[in-house]
Amino acid sequence: MALDEGQWQIRDLVLGPGTFYGVMDTTNPFNCQVRADQGGDRAWAHGGWSGVEWQAERVVPITVLIDVGAEDVGAAIDARHALAAAFxxxxxxxxxxFKLGGREYLLWGRPRMAEAGVDLLGLGRSYVRCAFVALDPMIYSAQEHEVGPVGLPTWSGGLTVPFTVPFTVPAIQTGGIDELSTAGTAEVGLRLRVDGPVPQPRISITDPDDVASTLRVDITVPSGQWLDIDTQARTVLLNGDPAASRRGQAVGDFPLLQPGVSTLRFAAAEEAAGTLRVRWRDGWW
Structure with missing residues:
Protein backbone atom coordinates (compact mmCIF):
# COMPACT_ATOMS: atom_id res chain seq x y z
CA MET A 1 0.00 0.00 0.00
CA ALA A 2 1.11 3.59 -0.58
CA LEU A 3 2.03 5.44 2.60
CA ASP A 4 1.06 8.98 3.58
CA GLU A 5 3.71 11.51 4.53
CA GLY A 6 5.30 10.62 7.87
CA GLN A 7 3.95 7.06 7.96
CA TRP A 8 6.01 3.91 8.52
CA GLN A 9 5.18 0.26 7.82
CA ILE A 10 6.60 -3.02 9.07
CA ARG A 11 4.85 -6.25 8.12
CA ASP A 12 1.15 -5.30 7.88
CA LEU A 13 1.22 -2.60 10.55
CA VAL A 14 1.22 1.09 9.57
CA LEU A 15 2.53 3.65 12.08
CA GLY A 16 2.30 7.42 12.07
CA PRO A 17 -0.40 9.96 11.08
CA GLY A 18 -3.91 8.53 10.94
CA THR A 19 -3.10 5.57 13.22
CA PHE A 20 -2.94 4.81 16.96
CA TYR A 21 0.87 4.79 16.67
CA GLY A 22 2.64 8.14 16.76
CA VAL A 23 6.28 7.98 15.61
CA MET A 24 8.33 10.43 17.65
CA ASP A 25 10.63 12.99 16.02
CA THR A 26 13.68 11.36 17.64
CA THR A 27 13.29 8.41 15.24
CA ASN A 28 16.12 8.71 12.71
CA PRO A 29 16.64 6.21 9.87
CA PHE A 30 19.57 8.11 8.34
CA ASN A 31 22.34 7.51 10.91
CA CYS A 32 25.10 5.32 9.54
CA GLN A 33 28.61 4.32 10.57
CA VAL A 34 31.73 2.99 8.87
CA ARG A 35 33.23 -0.33 9.91
CA ALA A 36 37.04 -0.69 9.73
CA ASP A 37 38.21 -4.29 9.91
CA GLN A 38 41.73 -3.33 10.98
CA GLY A 39 43.27 -0.25 12.50
CA GLY A 40 45.82 0.98 14.98
CA ASP A 41 48.64 3.35 15.71
CA ARG A 42 51.39 3.87 13.16
CA ALA A 43 54.70 2.45 14.27
CA TRP A 44 57.39 5.14 14.42
CA ALA A 45 55.09 7.72 12.83
CA HIS A 46 52.39 10.17 13.74
CA GLY A 47 48.73 9.29 13.62
CA GLY A 48 47.16 5.93 12.88
CA TRP A 49 46.30 3.61 10.02
CA SER A 50 43.16 1.83 8.89
CA GLY A 51 42.57 -1.17 6.67
CA VAL A 52 39.62 -1.82 4.39
CA GLU A 53 36.49 0.08 5.44
CA TRP A 54 32.84 -0.79 4.88
CA GLN A 55 29.48 0.57 5.90
CA ALA A 56 28.26 -0.96 9.15
CA GLU A 57 24.73 -2.24 9.67
CA ARG A 58 22.21 0.57 10.12
CA VAL A 59 20.50 0.63 13.54
CA VAL A 60 17.16 2.49 13.62
CA PRO A 61 15.69 3.16 17.09
CA ILE A 62 11.97 3.92 16.75
CA THR A 63 10.02 5.51 19.60
CA VAL A 64 6.26 5.00 19.30
CA LEU A 65 3.49 6.62 21.33
CA ILE A 66 0.39 4.44 21.41
CA ASP A 67 -2.67 6.63 21.92
CA VAL A 68 -6.08 5.01 21.43
CA GLY A 69 -7.85 8.34 22.05
CA ALA A 70 -9.65 7.30 25.22
CA GLU A 71 -8.84 6.13 28.73
CA ASP A 72 -9.22 2.54 27.61
CA VAL A 73 -6.54 0.31 29.10
CA GLY A 74 -7.70 -2.77 27.19
CA ALA A 75 -7.57 -1.00 23.81
CA ALA A 76 -4.09 0.36 24.57
CA ILE A 77 -2.86 -3.14 25.50
CA ASP A 78 -4.38 -4.58 22.31
CA ALA A 79 -2.57 -1.92 20.28
CA ARG A 80 0.63 -2.83 22.11
CA HIS A 81 0.10 -6.50 21.22
CA ALA A 82 -0.26 -5.59 17.54
CA LEU A 83 2.92 -3.51 17.66
CA ALA A 84 4.86 -6.30 19.39
CA ALA A 85 3.64 -8.78 16.76
CA ALA A 86 4.88 -6.50 13.97
CA PHE A 87 8.31 -6.31 15.66
CA PHE A 98 8.70 5.01 5.47
CA LYS A 99 7.67 8.16 3.62
CA LEU A 100 9.51 11.41 4.21
CA GLY A 101 9.79 14.47 1.99
CA GLY A 102 7.33 13.00 -0.50
CA ARG A 103 9.52 9.96 -1.22
CA GLU A 104 8.91 6.42 0.01
CA TYR A 105 12.03 4.62 1.25
CA LEU A 106 12.81 1.03 2.18
CA LEU A 107 15.29 -0.70 4.50
CA TRP A 108 15.95 -4.46 4.60
CA GLY A 109 16.65 -5.96 8.02
CA ARG A 110 15.33 -7.48 11.22
CA PRO A 111 13.13 -6.12 14.03
CA ARG A 112 14.95 -6.31 17.34
CA MET A 113 12.73 -5.13 20.21
CA ALA A 114 9.41 -3.57 21.30
CA GLU A 115 9.77 -2.47 24.91
CA ALA A 116 6.54 -0.94 26.24
CA GLY A 117 6.12 1.36 29.21
CA VAL A 118 3.04 0.95 31.43
CA ASP A 119 3.01 4.22 33.39
CA LEU A 120 0.44 5.86 31.06
CA LEU A 121 -1.79 2.84 30.45
CA GLY A 122 -4.54 4.28 32.67
CA LEU A 123 -4.84 7.09 30.14
CA GLY A 124 -4.99 4.70 27.21
CA ARG A 125 -1.44 5.57 26.18
CA SER A 126 1.95 3.87 26.17
CA TYR A 127 5.44 4.74 24.97
CA VAL A 128 7.13 1.82 23.23
CA ARG A 129 10.83 1.70 22.37
CA CYS A 130 11.36 -0.33 19.20
CA ALA A 131 14.44 -1.07 17.14
CA PHE A 132 15.11 -2.23 13.61
CA VAL A 133 18.56 -3.31 12.40
CA ALA A 134 19.12 -2.94 8.66
CA LEU A 135 21.73 -5.62 8.00
CA ASP A 136 21.97 -4.19 4.47
CA PRO A 137 22.72 -0.54 5.34
CA MET A 138 21.64 0.83 1.94
CA ILE A 139 18.49 2.96 1.91
CA TYR A 140 16.42 1.98 -1.14
CA SER A 141 13.44 3.43 -2.92
CA ALA A 142 10.28 1.58 -1.99
CA GLN A 143 9.34 1.65 -5.67
CA GLU A 144 11.06 -1.00 -7.76
CA HIS A 145 11.85 -0.03 -11.34
CA GLU A 146 11.57 -2.46 -14.25
CA VAL A 147 12.63 -2.43 -17.89
CA GLY A 148 11.66 -5.12 -20.35
CA PRO A 149 11.14 -7.36 -21.99
CA VAL A 150 14.18 -6.38 -24.06
CA GLY A 151 14.63 -8.60 -27.10
CA LEU A 152 17.87 -9.66 -28.71
CA PRO A 153 19.15 -7.34 -31.46
CA THR A 154 18.26 -7.86 -35.09
CA TRP A 155 19.80 -6.08 -38.05
CA SER A 156 18.22 -4.78 -41.24
CA GLY A 157 19.74 -3.16 -44.30
CA GLY A 158 23.45 -2.76 -44.76
CA LEU A 159 25.30 -3.28 -48.03
CA THR A 160 28.32 -2.13 -49.98
CA VAL A 161 27.55 -0.58 -53.40
CA PRO A 162 30.42 -1.06 -55.96
CA PHE A 163 30.64 2.51 -57.23
CA THR A 164 34.01 3.92 -58.36
CA VAL A 165 34.65 4.37 -54.65
CA PRO A 166 32.90 1.69 -52.55
CA PHE A 167 29.90 3.19 -50.78
CA THR A 168 28.59 1.54 -47.59
CA VAL A 169 25.03 1.74 -46.30
CA PRO A 170 25.15 0.92 -42.58
CA ALA A 171 22.84 -1.72 -41.11
CA ILE A 172 20.19 -0.62 -38.61
CA GLN A 173 19.96 -2.36 -35.22
CA THR A 174 16.51 -3.11 -33.83
CA GLY A 175 16.15 -4.21 -30.20
CA GLY A 176 18.81 -5.29 -27.75
CA ILE A 177 19.27 -1.84 -26.21
CA ASP A 178 17.51 0.29 -23.57
CA GLU A 179 18.19 2.90 -20.89
CA LEU A 180 18.30 2.42 -17.11
CA SER A 181 18.21 5.39 -14.76
CA THR A 182 18.41 5.86 -11.01
CA ALA A 183 17.68 8.97 -8.95
CA GLY A 184 19.80 7.65 -6.09
CA THR A 185 23.34 8.63 -5.14
CA ALA A 186 24.78 5.12 -4.70
CA GLU A 187 25.48 2.24 -7.07
CA VAL A 188 22.92 -0.55 -6.80
CA GLY A 189 22.61 -4.14 -7.92
CA LEU A 190 20.42 -5.36 -10.75
CA ARG A 191 18.03 -8.31 -10.85
CA LEU A 192 18.15 -9.81 -14.34
CA ARG A 193 15.86 -12.44 -15.82
CA VAL A 194 16.91 -14.00 -19.12
CA ASP A 195 14.13 -16.01 -20.77
CA GLY A 196 15.16 -18.55 -23.42
CA PRO A 197 15.88 -19.42 -26.05
CA VAL A 198 19.20 -17.57 -25.68
CA PRO A 199 22.63 -19.04 -26.61
CA GLN A 200 25.36 -17.55 -24.39
CA PRO A 201 23.46 -14.50 -23.09
CA ARG A 202 25.50 -11.31 -22.70
CA ILE A 203 24.44 -8.28 -20.66
CA SER A 204 26.40 -5.05 -20.83
CA ILE A 205 25.90 -1.82 -18.86
CA THR A 206 27.60 1.38 -20.00
CA ASP A 207 27.55 3.89 -17.14
CA PRO A 208 27.23 7.71 -17.38
CA ASP A 209 31.04 7.96 -17.57
CA ASP A 210 31.02 5.69 -20.65
CA VAL A 211 32.60 2.77 -18.76
CA ALA A 212 31.16 -0.61 -19.79
CA SER A 213 30.78 -3.78 -17.70
CA THR A 214 29.79 -7.00 -19.46
CA LEU A 215 28.61 -10.35 -18.12
CA ARG A 216 28.43 -13.47 -20.30
CA VAL A 217 26.98 -16.82 -19.25
CA ASP A 218 28.40 -19.71 -21.27
CA ILE A 219 25.28 -21.84 -21.51
CA THR A 220 22.29 -22.01 -23.84
CA VAL A 221 19.06 -21.14 -22.07
CA PRO A 222 16.38 -23.33 -23.71
CA SER A 223 12.91 -22.15 -24.61
CA GLY A 224 10.62 -22.25 -21.57
CA GLN A 225 13.51 -21.86 -19.10
CA TRP A 226 15.22 -18.81 -17.66
CA LEU A 227 18.19 -17.48 -15.71
CA ASP A 228 17.82 -15.36 -12.56
CA ILE A 229 20.91 -13.18 -12.11
CA ASP A 230 21.58 -10.97 -9.07
CA THR A 231 24.52 -8.69 -9.83
CA GLN A 232 24.85 -7.57 -6.18
CA ALA A 233 24.91 -11.09 -4.71
CA ARG A 234 26.73 -12.40 -7.84
CA THR A 235 24.40 -15.35 -8.25
CA VAL A 236 23.26 -17.05 -11.47
CA LEU A 237 20.39 -19.51 -11.00
CA LEU A 238 18.69 -21.62 -13.67
CA ASN A 239 14.91 -21.30 -13.28
CA GLY A 240 15.48 -19.51 -9.97
CA ASP A 241 16.56 -22.75 -8.27
CA PRO A 242 19.40 -22.32 -5.71
CA ALA A 243 20.35 -25.95 -6.38
CA ALA A 244 20.84 -25.14 -10.09
CA SER A 245 23.57 -22.50 -9.84
CA ARG A 246 25.32 -21.56 -13.08
CA ARG A 247 27.78 -19.21 -11.38
CA GLY A 248 30.67 -21.27 -12.74
CA GLN A 249 29.63 -20.45 -16.31
CA ALA A 250 29.57 -16.68 -15.68
CA VAL A 251 32.41 -14.77 -17.34
CA GLY A 252 33.26 -11.08 -16.97
CA ASP A 253 31.81 -8.49 -14.59
CA PHE A 254 28.60 -8.44 -12.61
CA PRO A 255 27.47 -4.93 -13.58
CA LEU A 256 26.11 -2.47 -11.02
CA LEU A 257 23.94 0.52 -11.86
CA GLN A 258 25.62 3.88 -11.24
CA PRO A 259 23.70 7.09 -10.39
CA GLY A 260 22.33 8.75 -13.50
CA VAL A 261 21.40 7.23 -16.87
CA SER A 262 23.15 4.10 -18.15
CA THR A 263 22.79 2.14 -21.37
CA LEU A 264 21.77 -1.53 -21.33
CA ARG A 265 22.76 -3.89 -24.15
CA PHE A 266 21.51 -7.45 -24.47
CA ALA A 267 23.11 -9.86 -26.92
CA ALA A 268 23.78 -13.53 -27.56
CA ALA A 269 26.11 -15.77 -29.56
CA GLU A 270 23.54 -15.85 -32.38
CA GLU A 271 20.10 -14.49 -33.18
CA ALA A 272 17.32 -15.95 -31.05
CA ALA A 273 13.91 -15.09 -29.63
CA GLY A 274 14.90 -14.75 -25.96
CA THR A 275 14.23 -11.70 -23.80
CA LEU A 276 15.68 -9.86 -20.82
CA ARG A 277 13.91 -8.13 -17.93
CA VAL A 278 15.76 -5.83 -15.50
CA ARG A 279 14.64 -4.74 -12.03
CA TRP A 280 16.33 -2.36 -9.56
CA ARG A 281 15.73 0.21 -6.83
CA ASP A 282 17.27 3.64 -6.30
CA GLY A 283 19.83 3.65 -3.50
CA TRP A 284 21.28 6.15 -0.99
CA TRP A 285 23.78 6.02 1.86
Whole structure:
Protein backbone atom coordinates (compact mmCIF):
# COMPACT_ATOMS: atom_id res chain seq x y z
CA MET A 1 0.00 0.00 0.00
CA ALA A 2 1.11 3.59 -0.58
CA LEU A 3 2.03 5.44 2.60
CA ASP A 4 1.06 8.98 3.58
CA GLU A 5 3.71 11.51 4.53
CA GLY A 6 5.30 10.62 7.87
CA GLN A 7 3.95 7.06 7.96
CA TRP A 8 6.01 3.91 8.52
CA GLN A 9 5.18 0.26 7.82
CA ILE A 10 6.60 -3.02 9.07
CA ARG A 11 4.85 -6.25 8.12
CA ASP A 12 1.15 -5.30 7.88
CA LEU A 13 1.22 -2.60 10.55
CA VAL A 14 1.22 1.09 9.57
CA LEU A 15 2.53 3.65 12.08
CA GLY A 16 2.30 7.42 12.07
CA PRO A 17 -0.40 9.96 11.08
CA GLY A 18 -3.91 8.53 10.94
CA THR A 19 -3.10 5.57 13.22
CA PHE A 20 -2.94 4.81 16.96
CA TYR A 21 0.87 4.79 16.67
CA GLY A 22 2.64 8.14 16.76
CA VAL A 23 6.28 7.98 15.61
CA MET A 24 8.33 10.43 17.65
CA ASP A 25 10.63 12.99 16.02
CA THR A 26 13.68 11.36 17.64
CA THR A 27 13.29 8.41 15.24
CA ASN A 28 16.12 8.71 12.71
CA PRO A 29 16.64 6.21 9.87
CA PHE A 30 19.57 8.11 8.34
CA ASN A 31 22.34 7.51 10.91
CA CYS A 32 25.10 5.32 9.54
CA GLN A 33 28.61 4.32 10.57
CA VAL A 34 31.73 2.99 8.87
CA ARG A 35 33.23 -0.33 9.91
CA ALA A 36 37.04 -0.69 9.73
CA ASP A 37 38.21 -4.29 9.91
CA GLN A 38 41.73 -3.33 10.98
CA GLY A 39 43.27 -0.25 12.50
CA GLY A 40 45.82 0.98 14.98
CA ASP A 41 48.64 3.35 15.71
CA ARG A 42 51.39 3.87 13.16
CA ALA A 43 54.70 2.45 14.27
CA TRP A 44 57.39 5.14 14.42
CA ALA A 45 55.09 7.72 12.83
CA HIS A 46 52.39 10.17 13.74
CA GLY A 47 48.73 9.29 13.62
CA GLY A 48 47.16 5.93 12.88
CA TRP A 49 46.30 3.61 10.02
CA SER A 50 43.16 1.83 8.89
CA GLY A 51 42.57 -1.17 6.67
CA VAL A 52 39.62 -1.82 4.39
CA GLU A 53 36.49 0.08 5.44
CA TRP A 54 32.84 -0.79 4.88
CA GLN A 55 29.48 0.57 5.90
CA ALA A 56 28.26 -0.96 9.15
CA GLU A 57 24.73 -2.24 9.67
CA ARG A 58 22.21 0.57 10.12
CA VAL A 59 20.50 0.63 13.54
CA VAL A 60 17.16 2.49 13.62
CA PRO A 61 15.69 3.16 17.09
CA ILE A 62 11.97 3.92 16.75
CA THR A 63 10.02 5.51 19.60
CA VAL A 64 6.26 5.00 19.30
CA LEU A 65 3.49 6.62 21.33
CA ILE A 66 0.39 4.44 21.41
CA ASP A 67 -2.67 6.63 21.92
CA VAL A 68 -6.08 5.01 21.43
CA GLY A 69 -7.85 8.34 22.05
CA ALA A 70 -9.65 7.30 25.22
CA GLU A 71 -8.84 6.13 28.73
CA ASP A 72 -9.22 2.54 27.61
CA VAL A 73 -6.54 0.31 29.10
CA GLY A 74 -7.70 -2.77 27.19
CA ALA A 75 -7.57 -1.00 23.81
CA ALA A 76 -4.09 0.36 24.57
CA ILE A 77 -2.86 -3.14 25.50
CA ASP A 78 -4.38 -4.58 22.31
CA ALA A 79 -2.57 -1.92 20.28
CA ARG A 80 0.63 -2.83 22.11
CA HIS A 81 0.10 -6.50 21.22
CA ALA A 82 -0.26 -5.59 17.54
CA LEU A 83 2.92 -3.51 17.66
CA ALA A 84 4.86 -6.30 19.39
CA ALA A 85 3.64 -8.78 16.76
CA ALA A 86 4.88 -6.50 13.97
CA PHE A 87 8.31 -6.31 15.66
CA UNK A 88 8.55 -10.02 16.45
CA UNK A 89 11.69 -11.95 15.48
CA UNK A 90 12.17 -13.03 11.88
CA UNK A 91 14.49 -15.59 10.31
CA UNK A 92 14.49 -13.61 7.04
CA UNK A 93 15.08 -9.95 6.24
CA UNK A 94 11.93 -7.81 6.25
CA UNK A 95 11.19 -4.47 4.57
CA UNK A 96 10.75 -1.41 6.76
CA UNK A 97 9.21 1.35 4.64
CA PHE A 98 8.70 5.01 5.47
CA LYS A 99 7.67 8.16 3.62
CA LEU A 100 9.51 11.41 4.21
CA GLY A 101 9.79 14.47 1.99
CA GLY A 102 7.33 13.00 -0.50
CA ARG A 103 9.52 9.96 -1.22
CA GLU A 104 8.91 6.42 0.01
CA TYR A 105 12.03 4.62 1.25
CA LEU A 106 12.81 1.03 2.18
CA LEU A 107 15.29 -0.70 4.50
CA TRP A 108 15.95 -4.46 4.60
CA GLY A 109 16.65 -5.96 8.02
CA ARG A 110 15.33 -7.48 11.22
CA PRO A 111 13.13 -6.12 14.03
CA ARG A 112 14.95 -6.31 17.34
CA MET A 113 12.73 -5.13 20.21
CA ALA A 114 9.41 -3.57 21.30
CA GLU A 115 9.77 -2.47 24.91
CA ALA A 116 6.54 -0.94 26.24
CA GLY A 117 6.12 1.36 29.21
CA VAL A 118 3.04 0.95 31.43
CA ASP A 119 3.01 4.22 33.39
CA LEU A 120 0.44 5.86 31.06
CA LEU A 121 -1.79 2.84 30.45
CA GLY A 122 -4.54 4.28 32.67
CA LEU A 123 -4.84 7.09 30.14
CA GLY A 124 -4.99 4.70 27.21
CA ARG A 125 -1.44 5.57 26.18
CA SER A 126 1.95 3.87 26.17
CA TYR A 127 5.44 4.74 24.97
CA VAL A 128 7.13 1.82 23.23
CA ARG A 129 10.83 1.70 22.37
CA CYS A 130 11.36 -0.33 19.20
CA ALA A 131 14.44 -1.07 17.14
CA PHE A 132 15.11 -2.23 13.61
CA VAL A 133 18.56 -3.31 12.40
CA ALA A 134 19.12 -2.94 8.66
CA LEU A 135 21.73 -5.62 8.00
CA ASP A 136 21.97 -4.19 4.47
CA PRO A 137 22.72 -0.54 5.34
CA MET A 138 21.64 0.83 1.94
CA ILE A 139 18.49 2.96 1.91
CA TYR A 140 16.42 1.98 -1.14
CA SER A 141 13.44 3.43 -2.92
CA ALA A 142 10.28 1.58 -1.99
CA GLN A 143 9.34 1.65 -5.67
CA GLU A 144 11.06 -1.00 -7.76
CA HIS A 145 11.85 -0.03 -11.34
CA GLU A 146 11.57 -2.46 -14.25
CA VAL A 147 12.63 -2.43 -17.89
CA GLY A 148 11.66 -5.12 -20.35
CA PRO A 149 11.14 -7.36 -21.99
CA VAL A 150 14.18 -6.38 -24.06
CA GLY A 151 14.63 -8.60 -27.10
CA LEU A 152 17.87 -9.66 -28.71
CA PRO A 153 19.15 -7.34 -31.46
CA THR A 154 18.26 -7.86 -35.09
CA TRP A 155 19.80 -6.08 -38.05
CA SER A 156 18.22 -4.78 -41.24
CA GLY A 157 19.74 -3.16 -44.30
CA GLY A 158 23.45 -2.76 -44.76
CA LEU A 159 25.30 -3.28 -48.03
CA THR A 160 28.32 -2.13 -49.98
CA VAL A 161 27.55 -0.58 -53.40
CA PRO A 162 30.42 -1.06 -55.96
CA PHE A 163 30.64 2.51 -57.23
CA THR A 164 34.01 3.92 -58.36
CA VAL A 165 34.65 4.37 -54.65
CA PRO A 166 32.90 1.69 -52.55
CA PHE A 167 29.90 3.19 -50.78
CA THR A 168 28.59 1.54 -47.59
CA VAL A 169 25.03 1.74 -46.30
CA PRO A 170 25.15 0.92 -42.58
CA ALA A 171 22.84 -1.72 -41.11
CA ILE A 172 20.19 -0.62 -38.61
CA GLN A 173 19.96 -2.36 -35.22
CA THR A 174 16.51 -3.11 -33.83
CA GLY A 175 16.15 -4.21 -30.20
CA GLY A 176 18.81 -5.29 -27.75
CA ILE A 177 19.27 -1.84 -26.21
CA ASP A 178 17.51 0.29 -23.57
CA GLU A 179 18.19 2.90 -20.89
CA LEU A 180 18.30 2.42 -17.11
CA SER A 181 18.21 5.39 -14.76
CA THR A 182 18.41 5.86 -11.01
CA ALA A 183 17.68 8.97 -8.95
CA GLY A 184 19.80 7.65 -6.09
CA THR A 185 23.34 8.63 -5.14
CA ALA A 186 24.78 5.12 -4.70
CA GLU A 187 25.48 2.24 -7.07
CA VAL A 188 22.92 -0.55 -6.80
CA GLY A 189 22.61 -4.14 -7.92
CA LEU A 190 20.42 -5.36 -10.75
CA ARG A 191 18.03 -8.31 -10.85
CA LEU A 192 18.15 -9.81 -14.34
CA ARG A 193 15.86 -12.44 -15.82
CA VAL A 194 16.91 -14.00 -19.12
CA ASP A 195 14.13 -16.01 -20.77
CA GLY A 196 15.16 -18.55 -23.42
CA PRO A 197 15.88 -19.42 -26.05
CA VAL A 198 19.20 -17.57 -25.68
CA PRO A 199 22.63 -19.04 -26.61
CA GLN A 200 25.36 -17.55 -24.39
CA PRO A 201 23.46 -14.50 -23.09
CA ARG A 202 25.50 -11.31 -22.70
CA ILE A 203 24.44 -8.28 -20.66
CA SER A 204 26.40 -5.05 -20.83
CA ILE A 205 25.90 -1.82 -18.86
CA THR A 206 27.60 1.38 -20.00
CA ASP A 207 27.55 3.89 -17.14
CA PRO A 208 27.23 7.71 -17.38
CA ASP A 209 31.04 7.96 -17.57
CA ASP A 210 31.02 5.69 -20.65
CA VAL A 211 32.60 2.77 -18.76
CA ALA A 212 31.16 -0.61 -19.79
CA SER A 213 30.78 -3.78 -17.70
CA THR A 214 29.79 -7.00 -19.46
CA LEU A 215 28.61 -10.35 -18.12
CA ARG A 216 28.43 -13.47 -20.30
CA VAL A 217 26.98 -16.82 -19.25
CA ASP A 218 28.40 -19.71 -21.27
CA ILE A 219 25.28 -21.84 -21.51
CA THR A 220 22.29 -22.01 -23.84
CA VAL A 221 19.06 -21.14 -22.07
CA PRO A 222 16.38 -23.33 -23.71
CA SER A 223 12.91 -22.15 -24.61
CA GLY A 224 10.62 -22.25 -21.57
CA GLN A 225 13.51 -21.86 -19.10
CA TRP A 226 15.22 -18.81 -17.66
CA LEU A 227 18.19 -17.48 -15.71
CA ASP A 228 17.82 -15.36 -12.56
CA ILE A 229 20.91 -13.18 -12.11
CA ASP A 230 21.58 -10.97 -9.07
CA THR A 231 24.52 -8.69 -9.83
CA GLN A 232 24.85 -7.57 -6.18
CA ALA A 233 24.91 -11.09 -4.71
CA ARG A 234 26.73 -12.40 -7.84
CA THR A 235 24.40 -15.35 -8.25
CA VAL A 236 23.26 -17.05 -11.47
CA LEU A 237 20.39 -19.51 -11.00
CA LEU A 238 18.69 -21.62 -13.67
CA ASN A 239 14.91 -21.30 -13.28
CA GLY A 240 15.48 -19.51 -9.97
CA ASP A 241 16.56 -22.75 -8.27
CA PRO A 242 19.40 -22.32 -5.71
CA ALA A 243 20.35 -25.95 -6.38
CA ALA A 244 20.84 -25.14 -10.09
CA SER A 245 23.57 -22.50 -9.84
CA ARG A 246 25.32 -21.56 -13.08
CA ARG A 247 27.78 -19.21 -11.38
CA GLY A 248 30.67 -21.27 -12.74
CA GLN A 249 29.63 -20.45 -16.31
CA ALA A 250 29.57 -16.68 -15.68
CA VAL A 251 32.41 -14.77 -17.34
CA GLY A 252 33.26 -11.08 -16.97
CA ASP A 253 31.81 -8.49 -14.59
CA PHE A 254 28.60 -8.44 -12.61
CA PRO A 255 27.47 -4.93 -13.58
CA LEU A 256 26.11 -2.47 -11.02
CA LEU A 257 23.94 0.52 -11.86
CA GLN A 258 25.62 3.88 -11.24
CA PRO A 259 23.70 7.09 -10.39
CA GLY A 260 22.33 8.75 -13.50
CA VAL A 261 21.40 7.23 -16.87
CA SER A 262 23.15 4.10 -18.15
CA THR A 263 22.79 2.14 -21.37
CA LEU A 264 21.77 -1.53 -21.33
CA ARG A 265 22.76 -3.89 -24.15
CA PHE A 266 21.51 -7.45 -24.47
CA ALA A 267 23.11 -9.86 -26.92
CA ALA A 268 23.78 -13.53 -27.56
CA ALA A 269 26.11 -15.77 -29.56
CA GLU A 270 23.54 -15.85 -32.38
CA GLU A 271 20.10 -14.49 -33.18
CA ALA A 272 17.32 -15.95 -31.05
CA ALA A 273 13.91 -15.09 -29.63
CA GLY A 274 14.90 -14.75 -25.96
CA THR A 275 14.23 -11.70 -23.80
CA LEU A 276 15.68 -9.86 -20.82
CA ARG A 277 13.91 -8.13 -17.93
CA VAL A 278 15.76 -5.83 -15.50
CA ARG A 279 14.64 -4.74 -12.03
CA TRP A 280 16.33 -2.36 -9.56
CA ARG A 281 15.73 0.21 -6.83
CA ASP A 282 17.27 3.64 -6.30
CA GLY A 283 19.83 3.65 -3.50
CA TRP A 284 21.28 6.15 -0.99
CA TRP A 285 23.78 6.02 1.86
Missing amino acids: RASHTDLPLT
